[in-house]
Amino acid sequence: MSESQGLQFVESEEVVALRASVGQLASKYGWEYHDKKARAHESMTELWADAGAAGFLGVNIAEEYGGGGAGIYELSVVLEELATNGCPPLMMVVSPAICGTIIGRFGTDEQKKQWLPGFADGSKIMAFGITEPDAGSNSHQITTTARRDGDDWLLKGQKVFISGVDTADAVLIVARTEEAKTGKLRPALFAVPTDAAGFDAKPIEMDIHEPEKQFTIFLDDVRLPKEALIGEGDAALMQLFAGLNPERIMASAIAVGAGRFALNRAAAYAKEREVWGKPIGTHQGVAHPLAKSHVEIELAKLMMQKAATLYDAGDDFGAGEAANIAKYAAAEASIAALDNAIQTHGGNGLTREYGLASMLSSSRIARVAPVSREMILNFVAQHSLGLPKSYG
Incomplete structure (x- = not known):
């Protein structure tokens, strides 16, 4: 493919x-x-x-x-x-x-x-560390810095909401280095071992239902050899965006799959559960919401496939637009599908036995991460519709 x-x-x-x-x-x-x-x-x-x-x-x-x-x-x-x-x-x-x-x-x-x-x-x-407490969606405000010390680098800063640090051998940290000619800070990527001196990770107490933990990372003059710099320092922005499009596509894949999971369970239940002598799936009040969610999931999946195909073909710009749209569509479709599936099950949809209620909080992640719904709409407004930039 x-x-x-x-x-x-x-x-x-x-x-x-x-x-x-x-x-x-x-x-x-x-x-x-x-x-x-x-x-x-x-x-x-x-x-x-x-x-x-x-x-x-x-x-x-x-x-x-x-x-x-x-x-x-x-x-x-x-x-x-x-x-x-x-x-x-x-x-x-x-x-x-x-x-x-x-x-x-x-x-x-x-x-x-x-x-x-x-x-x-x-x-x-390898985990990935870009988000910071004070930067939010504005990656231009990243304050984690890397400075030269002989042949080594020293990293100092903080990252938040970093997934799976406890299972990772290293974290790919997005930092900023000072350009020698202009003195301006430019992004750079470093592979930081999780056992490095000065590297500290604290788990964040989350209220979502996921096996993977979230962490705040503290970098206190973490010393790294020059080999820790990934690729070229002056190409880091290009390198960063090369990883963000796959991130959006893969986030879409989770959402599409979660939507399919919910619909499969709902359809099976609607065919088996009988009230007034017939399966509840006979009634349009049950059938139509599930059918609508199926349509929405399939449309999101198609856009996800388009984004992945464009990316694999080397069309980074086209893939960027498609990946953002796919992530938006998949998140909305997945959340709606889960809600409809729970409604189909009635009270049973809130029990542990049917495996839907525990997905409520985790499914909501799709609207927030790895990029928020609002930032995607900003992107589409500016880059797809040519409207004036609304932020920054």
């Missing part, structure tokens, strides 16, 4: 087989496994290991580094199918998609050899 220059409405035999294989693995775990891990605040290490051993985590990594040699399209297929089965690993958005893409495209040969094989088989995990 990723080799094609145009969107294919019928997936290749390879992609169809990939979906089936991922579904087979996911069925061994499912929502019950995800729920158990979430309630215990434990990572899904067994699923991650099995997915890595099967080659699913690294389908987008180059073959020379142990990956599948495919693209973000195929990686999004893996995550969508895991989500459809109720067990999506959030770190797939981060480690192989964001970090794997950035290092694969811009890293040195040594950096690729160091990280990509581990991303491919799941033995290495």
Whole structure:
């Protein structure tokens, strides 16, 4: 699929087989496994290991580094199918998609050899640190700085809402360096080991139901060798955006899969549950909301596939617009699908047995992260419609 220059409405035999294989693995775990891990605040290490051993985590990594040699399209297929089965690993958005893409495209040969094989088989995990307490959606206000100290770098600053630091070997930190000629601060990316001196991570007490924990990171003059700088310092902005489009596509995959999960459960219940002598799915008051959600999920999925196809074809600009639209559409469709599924179940939709109520808070993440609904609308207004910039 990723080799094609145009969107294919019928997936290749390879992609169809990939979906089936991922579904087979996911069925061994499912929502019950995800729920158990979430309630215990434990990572899904067994699923991650099995997915890595099967080659699913690294389908987008180059073959020379142990990956599948495919693209973000195929990686999004893996995550969508895991989500459809109720067990999506959030770190797939981060480690192989964001970090794997950035290092694969811009890293040195040594950096690729160091990280990509581990991303491919799941033995290495890299988190991603961009968000800061005072910067919010404004990445231009990032205050984490990196300064030269001989051949080394010293990083100082703070990051917040960083996923999976407890399971990661390193965090890809977005910092700012001073340009020698102008004195201006420019973005740069650094691979920071989680066991480095001066690196401290504190868990954030969240009120959502997810296995992956969120952290605040404190960087107190963390000393790094020059090799920790990913790619070229003066190309960091390009490198950063190269990872953000896959992030949006993969976030869409989770939302699309979660929507499918909810609808599958709702449809099954509506066919079985009988009131007044007939299945409740007979009634349009039940059937139409579910049908509407199915339409919305399919439309969001199509835009996600368009974004992934454009990205894999090298069209970064076209992929940027499509990825933002896909993320917006998938979030809205997923939340609506879950709400309709719970309504279909009535009181049962709020019980643990049916596995829907616990998704209420986590599904809401899709409207907020990795980019808010409002910032996507700002992007579309400015870049798609040519309207004046409304912020900054």
